[in-house]
Amino acid sequence: MRGLMMDRQLSIASILTYAATRHGEVEIVSRTVEGPIHRYTYADAARRTAKLAHALQALGAGPGNRVATLAWNTFRHFELYYAISGMGAVAHTINPRLHASQIAFIINHADDRFVFLDTTFVPLLESIAAQTPRVKAFVLMCEESALPPTSLPNALSYEALMAPHSSEFAWPDLDENTASSLCYTSGTTGDPKGVLYTHRSTVLHAFSSCMSETGRPFENNRALMPIVPMFHVNAWGLPYCAPMSGAKLVLPGALHDAEPLYDLLENECVTTAGAVPVIWQRLLTYLETTGKPLRSLTALRVGGSAAPAALIEAYERRGIEVVHGWGMTETSPVCTNGSIKGEHRAGAERLNYQLKAGRCMFGVDMKIVGEDGQTLPEDGASQGELLVRGPWVASAYYNDPAATAAFFTADGWFRTGDVATLDADGYLTIFDRSKDLIKSGGEWISSIDLENVAVGHPGVEEAAAIAIPDAEWAERPMLVVVRKAGSALDAAELNAYLAERVAKWWLPDEIRFIADMPHTATGKISKKTLRERYAQPATAAGI
Ligand code: AMP
Numbered sequence: 001m002r003g004l005m006m007d008r009q010l011s012i013a014s015i016l017t018y019a020a021t022r023h024g025e026v027e028i029v030s031r032t033v034e035g036p037i038h039r040y041t042y043a044d045a046a047r048r049t050a051k052l053a054h055a056l057q058a059l060g061a062g063p064g065n066r067v068a069t070l071a072w073n074t075f076r077h078f079e080l081y082y083a084i085s086g087m088g089a090v091a092h093t094i095n096p097r098l099h100a101s102q103i104a105f106i107i108n109h110a111d112d113r114f115v116f117l118d119t120t121f122v123p124l125l126e127s128i129a130a131q132t133p134r135v136k137a138f139v140l141m142c143e144e145s146a147l148p149p150t151s152l153p154n155a156l157s158y159e160a161l162m163a164p165h166s167s168e169f170a171w172p173d174l175d176e177n178t179a180s181s182l183c184y185t186s187g188t189t190g191d192p193k194g195v196l197y198t199h200r201s202t203v204l205h206a207f208s209s210c211m212s213e214t215g216r217p218f219e220n221n222r223a224l225m226p227i228v229p230m231f232h233v234n235a236w237g238l239p240y241c242a243p244m245s246g247a248k249l250v251l252p253g254a255l256h257d258a259e260p261l262y263d264l265l266e267n268e269c270v271t272t273a274g275a276v277p278v279i280w281q282r283l284l285t286y287l288e289t290t291g292k293p294l295r296s297l298t299a300l301r302v303g304g305s306a307a308p309a310a311l312i313e314a315y316e317r318r319g320i321e322v323v324h325g326w327g328m329t330e331t332s333p334v335c336t337n338g339s340i341k342g343e344h345r346a347g348a349e350r351l352n353y354q355l356k357a358g359r360c361m362f363g364v365d366m367k368i369v370g371e372d373g374q375t376l377p378e379d380g381a382s383q384g385e386l387l388v389r390g391p392w393v394a395s396a397y398y399n400d401p402a403a404t405a406a407f408f409t410a411d412g413w414f415r416t417g418d419v420a421t422l423d424a425d426g427y428l429t430i431f432d433r434s435k436d437l438i439k440s441g442g443e444w445i446s447s448i449d450l451e452n453v454a455v456g457h458p459g460v461e462e463a464a465a466i467a468i469p470d471a472e473w474a475e476r477p478m479l480v481v482v483r484k485a486g487s488a489l490d491a492a493e494l495n496a497y498l499a500e501r502v503a504k505w506w507l508p509d510e511i512r513f514i515a516d517m518p519h520t521a522t523g524k525i526s527k528k529t530l531r532e533r534y535a536q537p538a539t540a541a542g543i
Pocket of ligand 1: 185186233302303304305306307324325326327328329330333357416417418430432433522
């Protein structure tokens with residue numbers, strides 16, 4: 001028997017329409033790429049988004065066309081999120097930190113017809129424009145008067161493009177399974193792979209994000225700041241979650257240094273912000289060296305890589321709850337949230353639970369499987385590959401049957417490549433990426449655990465453990481470390497510190513101090529680069 005409820009489709013446009021109608025006065029505040037702060041309201045954003053949708057139609061963008069963005073977190077990028085998806089086209093957010101050849105690859109693979117870019121990225125796109133002949137126009141996200149000289153073919157100004165159009169748009173009633181946006185994985189192995197989100201997956205993900213107990217975005221006077229770039233997995237859903245819940249949205253533009261972030265957090269009274277651990281670490285170092293307080297932030301969201309204990313403890317001492325989540329480009333991304341069960345919130349055990357990668361959310365199914373594919377017990381101890389499924393988890397890669405066959409099981413699960421444990425309460429613990437594990441004498445060493453212990457030393461700013469080839473043990477750990485400013489830490493002292501905290505056979509065979517840690521396009525430590533540099537036989541690497 002079928003139920004008798006309305007078959008209303010979930011749509012991205014409806015989020016902004018709702019925000020403009022029901023809390024149209026709430027602000028979106030951006031640091032512009034040019035520098036000054038821009039502020040307007042959800043009602044203003046809705047009017048400009050309507051103009052932009054008309055402008056896209058006038059350009060020739062139609063349903064299903066891919067429209068690319070190379071842009072920082074600003075109000076214009078927010079407008080593009082809603083206008084492109086809302087009119088039935090696909091917003092393809094490109095990570096500008098990828099290698100230029102990878103960007104050319106994904107523009108062509110996605111068959112992007114239009115590219116919207118911040119002026120910062122003009123030289124980058126000029127360098128590859130000859131390789132992307134199917135792009136019909138490049139729209140620079142600035143006023144006409146600010147258009148820089150460029151060799152890009154058909155370069156237009158964003159503001160001039162939208163200026164003549166009406167501020168009302170009849171958003172089409174789309175099937176909720178219509179493609180809404182496209183994001184490529186950062187491609188640490190092989191070519192980047194495309195994940196094609198839908199209106200339904202995006203809206204359901206935003207609902208679930210809003211439910212996050214500790215984020216509390218439905219309360220009054222909340223302000224959310226996605227520091228995570230809007231070119232990465234829909235900025236963890238926060239640009240949808242804020243208008244849906246009535247929270248003010250604060251967008252930090254192109255600047256990810258600690259000082260400008262601190263100024264925005266304080267001046268705009270941000271209550272929740274989301275970023276990868278390295279950003280939170282930088283901000284912490286800034287707070288410690290300047291002695292400045294954080295007065296409004298009540299919760300910070302951290303994910304993308306493991307948050308070390310020292311980082312969590314330092315923020316908690318400042319009264320800021322650390323919400324540790326796990327996710328991937330393929331999972332929209334959030335599949336766990338850091339809301340800890342009541343009985344685990346107090347006492348000495350609290351930190352142990354916060355160190356885990358959150359608790360499985362409603363809507364997502366998770367399981368751990370062994371090498372033979374058999375499901376392992378959820379006992380917090382049995383380690384295996386994490387498999388997930390759910391309404392905001394990809395069912396295939398875009399136009400990539402080989403990768404789809406490798407990562408999606410015939411019975412409907414996505415293979416994450418993460419080695420993890422689950423416990424009976426749904427807490428997930430990520431042991432490592434399978435390719436980052438260090439196999440020493442047949443036993444596994446978790447690079448994440450080793451790094452977490454190392455960054456607990458007050459002289460360590462960042463640490464990364466990688467496997468180096470070893471004739472006797474197959475692989476042994478090497479620890480690559482960036483010292484905190486002013487620290488004179490040496491290998492002997494760090495080794496002694498580690499020896500008190502990890503098993504003897506986990507101790508790194510070599511500790512190497514470097515000035516700057518290489519990071520991936522999404523701000524994670526680039527172990528690939530470190531392996532290329534250091535995990536070679538001594539002569540080959542020139543060590
Ligand atoms: P991406 O698709 O670039 O967002 O990368 C997803 C990968 O980041 C996951 O497969 C994990 O290996 C890693 N990751 C994300 N969140 C966490 C976390 N909380 N702890 C450890 N690793 C994480």
